[in-house]
Amino acid sequence: xxxxxxxxxxxxxxIDKAIRDAETTCRFEFSVYVxxxxxxxxxxxxxxxxxxxxxxxxxxxxxxxxGHALEVVTGSEVRRNLTxxxxxxxxxxxQADLAEGRLVDGLVRGINQLASYAxxxxxxxx
Numbered sequence: 001x002x003x004x005x006x007x008x009x010x011x012x013x014x015i016d017k018a019i020r021d022a023e024t025t026c027r028f029e030f031s032v033y034v035x036x037x038x039x040x041x042x043x044x045x046x047x048x049x050x051x052x053x054x055x056x057x058x059x060x061x062x063x064x065x066x067g068h069a070l071e072v073v074t075g076s077e078v079r080r081n082l083t084x085x086x087x088x089x090x091x092x093x094x095q096a097d098l099a100e101g102r103l104v105d106g107l108v109r110g111i112n113q114l115a116s117y118a119x120x121x122x123x124x125x126x
Contacts, residue, residue, distance in 0.1 A: 006034075011104045018108040022115030028078050029058040030111055034103070037062060041069035049073040059114055061107065063098070070095055072110075078118060086117035 007015070019030045031052060037044035045062040052058045056075040059082075063070050072087050090113040097106025 007104070014104055015107055015111075018111040022111045025115040026081070026118040027057075028075075028081075028115075028118055029054055030115070031058060031060045032107060032111070033060065033062045034107075035064065036066055037064040037069055037071075041067060041071050045071035045073045049075070059118070061094075061110060061114075063094075063103065063107070065098075065103065070098065072114070082114065082118040087114065090114045090117070 015032060019032065022028075022030045029052065031048075033045070033048055041062060041064055045060060048062065049055050049058065049060040052060065054075070056077045058075045059078055060073045061071075062073070070091060072091055074082055074087065090110045093113060094106040094110035097103070097109060
């Protein structure tokens with residue numbers, strides 16, 4: 001999350017905890033960007049995602065409150081475990097929370113939901 005995002009310390013801590021828990025749950029990296037997107041939000045989110053340390057193993061959530069945009073970009077490794085339908089379900093839940101003015105709750109819920117869906121299945125090898 002970028003600095004100067006308008007979150008107080010407890011809100012920032014809640015989002016940071018959700019990110020840490022998600023990364024532990026599914027072993028993928030999560031990033032959140034809250035702020036104005038430059039140009040078309042999907043393209044901007046994709047550019048941000050490409051700058052991450054390990055984009056193939058990363059999930060980026062972009063929320064542009066002023067532009068009323070919410071985008072989730074997933075890397076190629078993430079997409080092996082997280083389907084577009086699952087991303088859409090998480091986005092729908094986040095949008096409902098955001099529409100009611102619950103930005104932090106929506107982010108935390110969305111991060112948790114994406115991580116749960118992306119959890120790698122246990123292998124049963126004999």
